[in-house]
Amino acid sequence: MCHQSVGLVSRAIERKGVPTLSMTSAHSITTSANPPRAAFTDFPLGHTCGPPDRPEEQRSIMHDALALFETMEQPGIVELDYSWPAPWKEEARQPVDHRTPRHDTPQYQNQDDRSAAVAAHGVGVACRPAAPGDIPRC
Amino acid sequence: MAESDPRPIDYIALTRETYAGLGYPPYRWALNEDPPSWATLGKPLSEARLGLIASGGIYRHGQVAFTHRDDVTHREIPTDVDTAEIRVTHFAFDPAAARRDPNVVFPIDTLRSLVAEGTVGELAPMALTFMGGIYSQRRLASELIPVLVDRTLEMGADAVLLVPV
Structure with a gap:
């Protein structure tokens, strides 16, 4: 893709x-x-x-x-x-699905990145919920 | 040991086979039978400003990471970035090598060394990154591509290197 x-x-x-x-x-x-x-x-x-x-x-x-x-x-x-x-x-060449689940919230490499993004952008942006009213869950 | 079949892997056929095994309909890959436009570099590469666009879900520590579901946003990473701040997440390839050495999918040290030795004139100030695993070609074309084109032109790139994973 x-x-x-x-x-x-x-x-x-x-x-x-x-x-x-x-x-x-x-x-x-x-x-x-x-x-x-x-x-x-x-x-x-x-x-x-x-x-x-x-x-x-x-x-x-x-x-x-x-x-x-x-x-x-x-x-x-x-x-x-x-x-x-x-x-x-x-x-x-094996027809194996290697994809991980396609989450619709930001996927951080590690917790430090998540914390830094939250500090810089606020939790509402850094952990953008999937739909209004959802609890941010990245 | 040699490969039993040395031909390049046909990922279109492989995806069709994998999806069929999961009961999914086949994905309709972009098929461009019309020839691409052709532009030429009007100066030596050693005098050119090179843009870098990478699609491997790359971001910088402190930036908002990409989602894994048709994320059509992009990030901008200064080309003088400390490589230790580069992060990689993706749902469709194993990022282990890229996390150890981002240059395998984001050749920033490689390009800086080519600038230092004079092969490339200079790098555009910002590298543009996105999460290339976008299934909707319509959303890619209408939402993301215009932004990448505009930013490339604004930065005055004479040529652009693109790196998928």
Whole structure:
């Protein structure tokens, strides 16, 4: 879904005359959304820009991706020459619903964040209830 | 060990199969058969102001977090932010790696290093973030996209990098 949203945002910005480049690790979704420029990294979802704590590899990936602003001459998806340590695909191909419940109140990473947001914005905003009269419950 | 099937994972087919197993109707993915617009960078990347838009449910400590149900708001994070203040929540991917190192979905240190070495001219003052798991393409198009477009133009970005998860 994220890849679809990004593809649609990308098309809208490019329509205003600003060139865009989308990273993608979901080739089929990006193909369908059809943004102007995409750089494909064949990585598990959640690691679009590379493996964690590997700044040199991340920098190299981003360097190759951004070069596409200067080298691509027509829309498309370019596959970057990086791979993720195998095997990961067989498990990722299982039709298992990994989604967590889609709560309609703000979802904080931790209690500290929640407290900081409440202090800055008030509980009514930071823990926006789902409907008027609901008790804030984030 | 090699992959038994090295092809990219077809997430559209996989989602269809997963939803069918749950008794859900198939999701209607955006299918844009018309070619996208095409704009060119009128200057070298090394002189360009680059915008960053990330859809991984990223916010900064102190900001209101995203909801997980078609949240069409966005957050703005200064591109000189302390990376330790970056947070990630999402309902559709495992955020463990992104919480350890936000750069995997919000490449802020990566881009700052590319600016420092001269590959990129500069970053737009604010990165724009949102929760990309928006099922309603109508609400995305009518409520969120116009805001992201306007902010991008207001910040004078010469090019924009987008990062989904």
